[in-house]
């Protein structure tokens with residue numbers, strides 16, 4: 001039986017383990033942490049077929065440059081002389097064109113739809129109970145400028161077959177009867193869903209452990225090598241491990257690890273903050289993105305998760321108070337009554353979204369190192385795309401027909 005080592009036990013790694021194990025392979029998940037925290041736990045839990053437009057789109061660079069000098073802005077580039085960061089920024093700028101958007105739309109749509117259908121299956125499977133709900137998502141705006149931009153996105157989505165409806169302020173309020181929403185209007189994407197990511201990760205870990213998938217935790221993989229016998233050697237802090245195939249699912253750290261092969265995978269951490277307001281007296285019903293401040297709000301039972309910011313080039317886990325206050329300021333602007341909610345800012349956490357420069361994930365085998373399969377770079381959509389990525393990885397490794405065309409996700413596209 002083929003032995004597969006998965007490096008990284010975030011949502012991507014665990015979903016890959018799930019589908020590879022289903023194919024009858026001998027699977028081991030290796031993670032430097034203990035699988036209780038990080039990006040895959042703290043995210044907003046939005047399952048977003050609405051996000052057919054990649055981050056690298058026209059206008060993003062100029063907006064990012066404008067925001068760069070605002071300490072509480074939702075988007076920031078932290079320049080440093082790191083060769084990888086400079087190359088990433090150059091590739092991002094090159095990708096932020098209309099052509100990239102047009103090419104990306106059908107791929108993002110198809111992988112999102114595939115993933116959502118798999119989440120739906122999990123939600124119906126015994127042992128999985130993770131607050132999955134298909135109530136759609138609203139993009140809410142307060143200004144004419146944001147309205148104009150969001151209507152363009154809605155138009156792109158509708159043309160791609162992803163339903164989007166324009167709502168007046170009154171229509172938004174009708175969908176959120178519990179508390180006042182202060183908006184000019186919004187776009188409603190009925191095909192989106194949401195879940196509690198921490199619960200999904202917990203259920204998935206338990207399921208894999210019950211299925212006797214192996215876990216090596218608290219051990220960092222420091223290097224990769226393909227031996228003469230074509231097996232993949234993982235150098236770890238606790239000795240070497242050998243596998244027939246290795247899946248690189250280390251999120252934002254994937255590029256660093258691949259350098260040891262050597263293989264260059266442009267990937268940067270996009271730092272985001274997340275704060276869960278506990279037991280809010282009045283909660284929202286439909287997850288929403290508050291456009292001007294780029295803040296995501298998601299109801300999770302009686303709690304409300306608020307998250308935001310995208311800082312490229314700042315990998316520290318430190319919480320920047322100004323940015324956190326910027327997130328809360330946006331929240332109160334859209335939902336003034338939430339000022340009454342109990343907020344414990346000390347509970348704020350941060351995570352690094354694994355961002356590729358063109359906004360598309362990397363899913364595929366390395367041509368030069370065939371024993372190595374990449375599953376990384378999902379940026380702000382990694383939770384949404386976890387199950388589809390895991391399934392595609394299992395299809396690649398077991399040589400089965402792919403559920404969709406994955407040419408655009410080729411990890412060698414920038415080599």
Ligand SMILES: Cc1cc2nc3c(=O)[nH]c(=O)nc-3n(C[C@H](O)[C@H](O)[C@H](O)COP(=O)(O)OP(=O)(O)OC[C@H]3O[C@@H](n4cnc5c(N)ncnc54)[C@H](O)[C@@H]3O)c2cc1C
Pocket residue numbers: 007008009010011012013030031032033035038039040041042043044045046047048219220221222249250251252253254257270271272273274296307308350351352353354375376377378379380381382383384385
């Ligand atoms: C604030 C915020 C909100 C978000 N909201 C959403 C959302 O609403 N919807 C959505 O779809 N996505 C969202 N995302 C993005 C999503 O969370 C990520 O894209 C996704 O979690 C990435 O998963 P991953 O498994 O690829 O990486 P990670 O979750 O980062 O997991 C990587 C794992 O690899 C391990 N690792 C790294 N290096 C090594 C090594 N050398 N050896 C061993 N182990 C290693 C790490 O310990 C970690 O456990 C959000 C992200 C943030 C920060």
